[in-house]
Amino acid sequence: MTQQTDKKTAWWMLAPLLLIVLGAIGYPLIRTLLLSFTNARLTGYSDPIQFVWLENYWQAITNSAFRESAGRTTYFVLVNIGLELLLGVLVALLLNQAFRGRAIVRALLIIPLALPTVVSAIMWRWIYNPEFGVLNALLTQLGLLGQYRSYLGEPDLAMNMIILADVWKNYPIVALVALSALQLIPKELFEAAAMDGASAWTRFWRITLPSIIPALTVVIVLRTIEAVKVFDIIFVMTKGGPASSTRTLSFEVYQEAFSSLKAGSGAAYSYLVVLISAVLIFLYIWLLRRQERQ
Amino acid sequence: MNRVIALEVRSRDRRKPIRLVSSIALYTAVGLFVLLTLAPVLWLLLSSISSTNDLTNIPLRWLPNTWDFSRFTRLLDPNGQGREFVAALKNSLIVAVGATIISLLVAIPAAYSFSRFRGAQSQLLFVVLGTYMMPPVALVLPLYSILASVGLLNNVWGLLLVYCTILSPFTTWLLKTNFDTIPLEIEESAQLDGLSRWGVLYRITVPLALPGLSTAAVWALLLAWDEFFYALIFTSNINTKTIPVAIADFAAGRAVDYGLICAAGALAALPPVLIGFALQRGLMSGLTSGSVKG
Numbered sequence: 001m002t003q004q005t006d007k008k009t010a011w012w013m014l015a016p017l018l019l020i021v022l023g024a025i026g027y028p029l030i031r032t033l034l035l036s037f038t039n040a041r042l043t044g045y046s047d048p049i050q051f052v053w054l055e056n057y058w059q060a061i062t063n064s065a066f067r068e069s070a071g072r073t074t075y076f077v078l079v080n081i082g083l084e085l086l087l088g089v090l091v092a093l094l095l096n097q098a099f100r101g102r103a104i105v106r107a108l109l110i111i112p113l114a115l116p117t118v119v120s121a122i123m124w125r126w127i128y129n130p131e132f133g134v135l136n137a138l139l140t141q142l143g144l145l146g147q148y149r150s151y152l153g154e155p156d157l158a159m160n161m162i163i164l165a166d167v168w169k170n171y172p173i174v175a176l177v178a179l180s181a182l183q184l185i186p187k188e189l190f191e192a193a194a195m196d197g198a199s200a201w202t203r204f205w206r207i208t209l210p211s212i213i214p215a216l217t218v219v220i221v222l223r224t225i226e227a228v229k230v231f232d233i234i235f236v237m238t239k240g241g242p243a244s245s246t247r248t249l250s251f252e253v254y255q256e257a258f259s260s261l262k263a264g265s266g267a268a269y270s271y272l273v274v275l276i277s278a279v280l281i282f283l284y285i286w287l288l289r290r291q292e293r294q
Numbered sequence: 295m296n297r298v299i300a301l302e303v304r305s306r307d308r309r310k311p312i313r314l315v316s317s318i319a320l321y322t323a324v325g326l327f328v329l330l331t332l333a334p335v336l337w338l339l340l341s342s343i344s345s346t347n348d349l350t351n352i353p354l355r356w357l358p359n360t361w362d363f364s365r366f367t368r369l370l371d372p373n374g375q376g377r378e379f380v381a382a383l384k385n386s387l388i389v390a391v392g393a394t395i396i397s398l399l400v401a402i403p404a405a406y407s408f409s410r411f412r413g414a415q416s417q418l419l420f421v422v423l424g425t426y427m428m429p430p431v432a433l434v435l436p437l438y439s440i441l442a443s444v445g446l447l448n449n450v451w452g453l454l455l456v457y458c459t460i461l462s463p464f465t466t467w468l469l470k471t472n473f474d475t476i477p478l479e480i481e482e483s484a485q486l487d488g489l490s491r492w493g494v495l496y497r498i499t500v501p502l503a504l505p506g507l508s509t510a511a512v513w514a515l516l517l518a519w520d521e522f523f524y525a526l527i528f529t530s531n532i533n534t535k536t537i538p539v540a541i542a543d544f545a546a547g548r549a550v551d552y553g554l555i556c557a558a559g560a561l562a563a564l565p566p567v568l569i570g571f572a573l574q575r576g577l578m579s580g581l582t583s584g585s586v587k588g
Contacts, residue, residue, distance in 0.1 A: 009491045010411035013403035017422065017462055020400060024437070024459040025425040031436035042435075094323050105324060107574045108331045114570030115335070116520045118538035119559040122545045123338045126552055134337055137354035168334065176578055229429045232522035236542050250523075253431040258527060263435055270431040281427050285420045 029274070036267035043261055056268030065244070066269065069252040076163060076248055077227045083167045085220055088174025089212075095175070096182045106179070109172040117169065121236035124165035128152050152238050155245035162246055166233055170226070174219055181215040182208070214291060221284040228277055249273050335563075342366075342557035349552050365557035379558060381532045382540035388450050389536060390518035393457035394511055400462045401510070405469035406495050410481075419470065426463035430523050433459075441528060448530050456528065457518050464517065465510045472506030473499060509576045516566050537562045 036056055040049045060066045095106050112120070127135050130150035139145035151161040185207065193203050231250040234240065240247040240255070247255075253273065257266025341349060342365060344358035372380040408419045437456060438447065446452030480502070481494050489497060500507065522538040529535045535543070541562055545555050 006411060006491070007413060010407045010413060010415050013407035013491075013495075014415055014418065016400040017404035017466055018418070020459055020462050021422050021425050024456070025428060025433060028433040028436035028440070029425075029428065032432050035435060042438075091327060094320075094327060097320055099317075099320055099324055105328060107571065108328060110570045110574045110578070111331060111335060111567060114516060114566040115563050116538060116566060118520075118522055118541050119338075119563045122541060122555055122559050123334055125545065126341060126556060127334060127337060129552070131352065132350050132354065132552065134354060141353070168330075180578070225427050229431070231431075232538070235522070235526070236545060239546075250429065250431050254527075257435060267435055270429070270435075273429050274432045277427065277429050277432075278424075281424045284427070285424055288423075289420065 032267045032270060032274075035263055036265075036271050038264045040263045040267075041261050042257060042263045042266075052264065056265040057272070059265060060269055060272060065247075066252060068244070069247045069249050070272075072159065072246070073228065073230070073248040073250075076159065076230060077224060079160075080163050080166055080170075080227050081220060081224055083163070084171040084174045084223060085216070087167065087171045088219075089178050089216070091171070091175040092178035092182055092212075093208075095179055109175055112169045113172050115169065117232045118236055120165065120169045121233045124161075124168075125152065125237050128161055153242055155243045158238055158242060158246050162234060162237055165237070166227075166230070169233075170223065174216070174223065177215050177219040178212050181212040185211045214287075218284070218287050218291065221280060221287060225277060225280045225284060228273065228280065338556050338563075339560055341553055342560045344553060346551065346553055362553065365554050366561065369554070369557055369561060378532050378535075378540055378543075379561075382535050382537045383561075385450055385529075385534060386519055386537040389454045389457060390515050392451075392454045393461050393518050394514040396454075396458050397461035397465050397514055398507070398511060400458070401465040401469050402500065402507075403492075403495065404462075404466045405473055406499060408466070408470045409473035410478075419467075422463045423467055426460065426467075434524065434527055437524075438527065447528060448534050450534050453525060453528050453534065453536070456524050457521065460521070461514045461517060465514050468510040468513060469503070469506060472503055472510070475506075476502050505576060509573070512569055512573055512576075516570065519566055 037051055037053050038049050039052050039056075091109075095102065095109075099105075115123075127133055128151035130136065130148060130153060133151070135151065136145065136148045140148065149157070152158045189207055190203055193207060198206065229250055230248050231254065234246050234248060234251055235254075238246045240251050249269070250273065253266055253269045256262050256269055260266075340358070343361050343363055345360040345362040348355050348358035348360060368374065369376045369379045404422075408416055441447040441449075441452045441456070444452075446455070476499060481498055484494050484498050485491075520538065521536075522542070525536045525539045526542070529539060541555070541558050544558055
């Protein structure tokens with residue numbers, strides 16, 4: 001058992017994973033980068049491929065459709081993550097209280113998480129249905145809505161309704177992480193603070209929140225990385241419509257590469273998404289490593 | 295005089311009404327949470343067994359006049375209307391199970407290496423984690439041409455291999471945090487008895503880590519069952535389409551039978567939701583330990 005053989009074993013044990021990561025993620029990433037400097041077409045193997053260097057990037061940045069989809073993605077991410085954070089913390093605080101049936105109620109959080117995204121998308125699309133949807137019926141019968149609305153048919157409304165559906169599906173992960181962080185806070189801390197006359201409000205801001213913020217930061221960055229990539233829920237619910245009002249960056253890339261068949265500029269579009277993701281991924285890893293050291 | 299007495303009574307019993315009010319508030323909030331979590335899913339189930347007449351009735355009927363369970367038998371009939379759906383179930387099953395098995399075989403030694411050996415290679419953990427989070431839009435074009443050139447485009451095995459690139463870094467990460475919790479002493483004494491590192495891994499660590507392994511396997515299955523983007527682009531016929539793509543197709547069709555879409559969604563959601571519910575304790579701890587403790 002020398003150090004030397006251990007070192008060799010360590011690498012051999014990693015080899016298959018590294019092969020996959022380098023071959024199926026690293027290599028394609030580089031190929032996409034090269035592709036983004038060309039005018040390649042998806043099916044155009046007969047045309048000669050020419051290097052156009054940064055033209056695709058320039059075209060993307062100056063293209064108002066692309067800029068608008070970047071804006072819509074930003075809106076989607078900010079509102080989505082804000083709501084998930086708010087709802088996640090509130091629900092975690094609620095499920096951390098003592099009440100009858102707590103175990104089973106907590107377990108319900110797994111349902112939205114386990115539900116396949118596409119199923120969640122068709123479910124919400126059916127709920128939002130302008131004629132037969134249950135949301136219109138419910139709001140009208142409660143007297144909150146005078147006239148049936150087309151939730152996914154009005155450009156001003158569609159994105160917000162998709163966000164609500166996505167929040168419902170994904171906030172439980174924030175809640176679960178917050179809940180498990182809450183359970184790690186020593187009870188004596190609250191008791192001592194209460195003895196000192198700290199109000200519930202003060203205890204929340206001074207003890208609860210600071211204790212769960214590290215875990216929350218990690219999960220929020222993780223969710224942001226996911227949200228930037230949003231594609232499936234939009235594909236199923238609106239296909240980017242109405243009037244492009246729900247076209248996000250991933251959708252734009254998909255259209256450019258697989259509908260317009262412009263592989264070159266599609267690759268350039270996707271690399272702009274990579275840049276945004278890379279910043280977030282670095283942030284995520286930095287946070288994780290900082291926690292590991294503590 | 296009376297007022298003074300009243301005040302005294304109130305102040306003596308002050309805690310009781312407050313406790314009552316706060317417990318009413320607590321149970322109301324819990325009820326609201328349960329309702330918001332369950333109602334959309336229950337509506338999906340209810341819609342799947344309501345007759346088409348009831349579904350398209352305005353004003354909406356909350357409970358159907360006629361129950362219609364036939365959609366499920368139709369969907370699961372491989373010789374009739376359910377041909378596509380059953381085929382998609384089969385494809386999803388092959389891809390999810392196959393990719394999970396391969397990924398675990400790759401991830402077990404890799405996670406062990408990351409967990410037990412210090413050295414240059416241990417820094418790669420974060421590279422692996424980072425690349426796995428890259429948006430699929432950045433990889434899809436080269437993967438498309440690689441699959442096309444080896445004849446695995448529109449092939450279940452091709453999709454299975456692509457899924458290994460997502461699942462193996464993810465399961466490595468989950469398993470690494472799990473292996474970290476297994477005490478070293480047992481392994482060390484086994485090594486003194488002459489067991490090699492590989493021997494230690496498969497005879498000692500893996501049996502001890504079985505709960506963690508099953509958690510990682512279930513997360514991998516859920517992830518593969520849910521994946522949409524690659525499946526949409528890499529598969530195009532009945533022999534290869536997976537469940538999410540088949541459901542999106544159903545929902546995009548011209549002749550929309552809402553009940554049938556809901557039934558398909560319910561069937562597709564059943565396996566992951568049941569598994570998630572059965573294993574929720576392990577799933578939650580597996581998931582949150584990654585974010586809380588890093």
